[in-house]
Amino acid sequence: MTMAKTGEAGLVKAGGIFRRQIFIPIAALLALILFNLITDPSFFAINYSLNSAGDPVLSGYLITILDNASELAILAIGMTLVTAASGGQDISVGAAIAISGSVVLRVLCGDNPRPDEMQASILTAFLISCVVSMLFGAFNGALVAYFNIQPMIATLILYTAGRSIAAWINNNRLPIISDPSFGYFGSFLPGIPIPTPIFIAIICMIIIALVLKFTTLGLYTQAVGINPNSAKLNGINPSFIKFITYVIMGLCVAVAGFIKVTRFSTINYSVVALDIEMDAILAVALGGNALSGGKFSMASSILGAYVIQFLTTTLFKFNVSSSALPAYKAVVVIILVVLSAPTVREKLGKLWKNLQHARLGKEAA
Amino acid sequence: MKKVLLSLLVLILSVSAVFAQGAAEASGADNGLIRVGIINNDPNESGYRTANDADLKRVFNEENGYDASFYYSLRNDEQIAAAQLFIQDGVDYLLLSAAGTAGWDSVLQDAYDAGIYVILFDRTVDADPSLYVAEVVSDTNLQGQTAVDWLASQNLDEYNIIHIQGVMGSSAQIGRTTALDEMVANNDNWNLVTQQTAEWNAETAQQITQAVIDSGEPFNVIYAENDDMARGAVAALDRANISHGVGGDVIIMGFDCNKWALEELLAGRWNYDGQANPFQADTIDGIIRNLENSIDPESKTIYLVEQGFDATTITQEDVDKYGI
Numbered sequence: 219m220t221m222a223k224t225g226e227a228g229l230v231k232a233g234g235i236f237r238r239q240i241f242i243p244i245a246a247l248l249a250l251i252l253f254n255l256i257t258d259p260s261f262f263a264i265n266y267s268l269n270s271a272g273d274p275v276l277s278g279y280l281i282t283i284l285d286n287a288s289e290l291a292i293l294a295i296g297m298t299l300v301t302a303a304s305g306g307q308d309i310s311v312g313a314a315i316a317i318s319g320s321v322v323l324r325v326l327c328g329d330n331p332r333p334d335e336m337q338a339s340i341l342t343a344f345l346i347s348c349v350v351s352m353l354f355g356a357f358n359g360a361l362v363a364y365f366n367i368q369p370m371i372a373t374l375i376l377y378t379a380g381r382s383i384a385a386w387i388n389n390n391r392l393p394i395i396s397d398p399s400f401g402y403f404g405s406f407l408p409g410i411p412i413p414t415p416i417f418i419a420i421i422c423m424i425i426i427a428l429v430l431k432f433t434t435l436g437l438y439t440q441a442v443g444i445n446p447n448s449a450k451l452n453g454i455n456p457s458f459i460k461f462i463t464y465v466i467m468g469l470c471v472a473v474a475g476f477i478k479v480t481r482f483s484t485i486n487y488s489v490v491a492l493d494i495e496m497d498a499i500l501a502v503a504l505g506g507n508a509l510s511g512g513k514f515s516m517a518s519s520i521l522g523a524y525v526i527q528f529l530t531t532t533l534f535k536f537n538v539s540s541s542a543l544p545a546y547k548a549v550v551v552i553i554l555v556v557l558s559a560p561t562v563r564e565k566l567g568k569l570w571k572n573l574q575h576a577r578l579g580k581e582a583a
Numbered sequence: 584m585k586k587v588l589l590s591l592l593v594l595i596l597s598v599s600a601v602f603a604q605g606a607a608e609a610s611g612a613d614n615g616l617i618r619v620g621i622i623n624n625d626p627n628e629s630g631y632r633t634a635n636d637a638d639l640k641r642v643f644n645e646e647n648g649y650d651a652s653f654y655y656s657l658r659n660d661e662q663i664a665a666a667q668l669f670i671q672d673g674v675d676y677l678l679l680s681a682a683g684t685a686g687w688d689s690v691l692q693d694a695y696d697a698g699i700y701v702i703l704f705d706r707t708v709d710a711d712p713s714l715y716v717a718e719v720v721s722d723t724n725l726q727g728q729t730a731v732d733w734l735a736s737q738n739l740d741e742y743n744i745i746h747i748q749g750v751m752g753s754s755a756q757i758g759r760t761t762a763l764d765e766m767v768a769n770n771d772n773w774n775l776v777t778q779q780t781a782e783w784n785a786e787t788a789q790q791i792t793q794a795v796i797d798s799g800e801p802f803n804v805i806y807a808e809n810d811d812m813a814r815g816a817v818a819a820l821d822r823a824n825i826s827h828g829v830g831g832d833v834i835i836m837g838f839d840c841n842k843w844a845l846e847e848l849l850a851g852r853w854n855y856d857g858q859a860n861p862f863q864a865d866t867i868d869g870i871i872r873n874l875e876n877s878i879d880p881e882s883k884t885i886y887l888v889e890q891g892f893d894a895t896t897i898t899q900e901d902v903d904k905y906g907i
Binding site: 267482 | 629818
């Protein structure tokens with residue numbers, strides 16, 4: 219009897235994981251892993267070899283996923299905060315990445331679009347692009363926080379104009395940087411076999427984890443998202459919190475933009491990071507976060523970003539015909555989003571509990 | 584607060600409308616210049632468009648006897664509104680690169696009724712051909728055929744091709760895909776290892792190529808439908824230390840003839856680049872000169888001469904002349 223009781227308590231806890239937010243992205247990830255494991259276990263093989271420059275590199279689908287999801291994971295951080303605080307999404311991140319990438323190249327190239335050597339240090343260029351990006355973030359944030367414009371409408375401005383601004387920054391030319399050291403950040407540092415974007419993403423995650431742990435940003439953001447008026451009564455300035463989340467988004471955009479331009483040492487204003495805002499929003503949604511704001515789970519969003527890239531790479535691997543690709547993606551997304559709906563998770567949790575009760579009942583008998 | 588914002592918005596809209604109108608209106612002085620209204624897509628769209636716009640500006644200016652007004656938009660409805668303004672304004676010629684193919688019938692009819700010659704360039708529209716005097720366009724099917732013929736002339740024992748497509752449904756994608764598809768269907772030693780769209784995006788092309796490399800399937804040709812995507816594919820090859828270009832294991836093919844891409848050819852890192860000719864202005868100029876002397880163009884559809892460049896024969900002059 220006592221055994222059954224403790225067992226029951228444990229199982230109730232197990233049923234609780236269905237209600238935990240991180241359940242959805244983890245379940246999705248496990249499903250994808252299982253699917254690949256069954257169809258072709260070599261999916262998980264990792265090879266060690268030399269690249270054409272003679273440096274050691276790791277390769278394989280898993281490395282590709284971790285590498286290519288970096289930008290999305292970084293953007294998911296900013297998008298989660300923006301969503302939580304303002305109850306809306308920033309749809310300008312793709313265009314803003316074009317701008318920040320363009321700024322990096324402009325600083326490094328000066329007036330010559332094909333410089334033999336860089337005109338400034340990479341760090342300088344990156345810091346300047348951070349400042350520019352945060353200014354654009356501040357612009358979005360000001361419209362949302364102080365003019366009370368809906369986030370999607372406010373960021374629509376930059377969404378529309380961003381790529382033209384990016385082209386204008388470089389006088390409509392397409393700069394190319396030939397110095398290989400610039401490309402290290404988008405591929406591999408010499409001697410280190412793990413792609414650099416993975417490190418950059420990890421650094422961003424550590425920073426945001428520290429910020430959320432040691433500052434009140436997370437608490438205040440959720441308070442404002444849940445009820446700005448009561449937050450105000452408790453001495454929080456809701457406008458400022460909303461504003462600051464957009465500035466942080468700007469910083470995330472700058473980092474993601476930097477990775478994007480270093481991948482190919484050049485930029486294409488019209489297609490760089492095209493539609494990435496949709497994937498970033500999807501990452502937040504997959505993480506089980508309410509798109510209407512309030513409580514959030516940063517880890518779930520970031521995991522959501524990796525799920526999206528895992529799915530993309532899986533579809534590439536299975537050579538899904540190009541015209542059918544969006545349809546497959548849509549089906550998977552529908553399933554995931556339905557699963558992440560609170561009512562469905564509640565039902566799943568109950569179902570799990572009932573099953574266990576039935577099993578326990580049998581055992582007891 | 585909301586009212587203030589609303590009125591501010593209305594003010595901004597009306598001001599921008601006035602400016603847009605101003606931009607679309609040509610200066611009306613009759614000084615013997617031929618008046619042309621040029622409607623194009625946004626020059627920021629791509630390197631192709633930038634070169635196209637620069638070429639039009641080089642020809643259609645006062646020095647060459649033209650009073651030209653330019654209007655840019657990637658949106659069909661805005662382009663149609665601009666065309667109506669040009670017609671009201673009484674230009675002599677209307678040059679048009681339409682953002683979309685549909686919806687042009689009535690405005691072209693208006694131009695026809697007003698005695699304005701319409702010349703389409705770069706892109707065609709779904710309208711009765713009698714409504715325009717000529718269209719100066721690229722033959723994307725021929726671009727694809729030229730590239731595939733070149734590839735066939737390499738006489739490989741087996742063709743295992745990674746085919747990276749552009750945005751599905753675009754005329755460049757259809758033309759460049761069709762020729763390759765036919766060749767693969769008709770020859771047993773031509774295989775598509777993969778055929779996927781990277782939507783003109785270098786990074787997606789890199790991921791597609793990476794997926795093939797990771798799968799371990801053999802391939803010896805990368806057929807990318809533009810230069811950016813070829814660049815992305817090459818990045819994946821470099822990462823895996825697979826040799827490419829002249830004398831390499833993998834043949835690299837791209838399109839559009841960006842200057843940097845032709846330099847890759849010159850350096851022997853790529854093998855082939857097909858041209859998408861953005862230089863239509865001289866041809867249009869010739870048509871207008873003839874029309875001024877009452878000579879109709881020989882045919883309604885005029886295809887631009889477009890060639891493919893081979894890494895083994897390309898010269899620095901080619902790079903300077905044809906690079907965009």
